[in-house]
Amino acid sequence: MRHIVWDWNGTLFHDIDAVVGATNLVFEPYGLAAYDADGFRAVYTRPIWTAYERMLGRALDDGEWERLDIAYHDHYHRLMLECGLAADALTTLEAWGVTGGRQSLLSMWTHDRLVPTVVEFGIDHHFVRVDGLRSAAGGPKADSMVAHIAALGVDPADVLVIGDSLDDAHAAQHVGARAVLYTGGMTSRADLQALGVPVVDTLADAIDYA
Incomplete structure (x- = not known):
């Protein structure tokens, strides 16, 4: 594997505290007890409204x-303004760059928020391309991955997708790339492992599969 496509939220950007905190604030008027990260992962699913229905019963x-x-x-x-990069994100990006491997970033977060945030963290130079969501509707990541890979002009067989969600793995499989899933995001380890792709607890471990 010579090219890594990184996910942002929950992968390079460690925002689980903001996700859980925002969810707790949303449901506070409903009288629901606050979730911690593990409790949130236990009820989280996609689409997110299904998770909300689980929470509300x-x-x-x-x-x-x-x-x-x-x-x-x-x-x-x-709340995301208080969040930072994953603990080993910077060293992992640098380590892969030193090997001569290329890397890009594909997120389902809005493009106009993603790009300046990546620049603010000073890591934009690591990526040959940064793509966020440019339309109002989200949906599965697969279509965005098709467009991202096409714009890069790389062979999907030479691509490793590193993300924190089942959607990342499905998008990789859709284009014929490989995937590694990271446990730092919203999805429980059990749900990640059920998909049958490698699951890691650090980003450094993820690039071992590249």
Whole structure:
């Protein structure tokens, strides 16, 4: 593997505290007990409204998802300012660069927020390409991965995708790349392992598969 496609949220960017904190603030008016990271991972699933229904123990009312989603992002974008890179993100990016391997970044976070944040952390020079979500709708990462790989002009067989979610692995499989999943994000280790791809606890361990 000569090219790594990194995920951002929950992978290079250690934002689990902001995710859990924002979720707790959203559901505080509902009288739900606050989650810690492990408790959140136990109920988390995609699509996220399904996780919210698990938390509430009922189906969402008309318009309720939209209100919850807006409130969540308002809280998240405030709390994320206190978050930083994963503990070994910088050293791992540097280590892969020293080998001569290329790397890029593909996130389902909005492109106009992603790019300046990557620049602020001073790691943009590590990536030959940075892509975030440019449309209003999210959805699965597979289509974005197709476009990202095409823009890079690389053979998917030479690509390793490193992310923290099942969606990252599915996107890799969709284009014919390999995947390694990292436990620092929102998905439980058990759910990651159930997919049958390598699962690691550090980013340094992830690039061993490259």
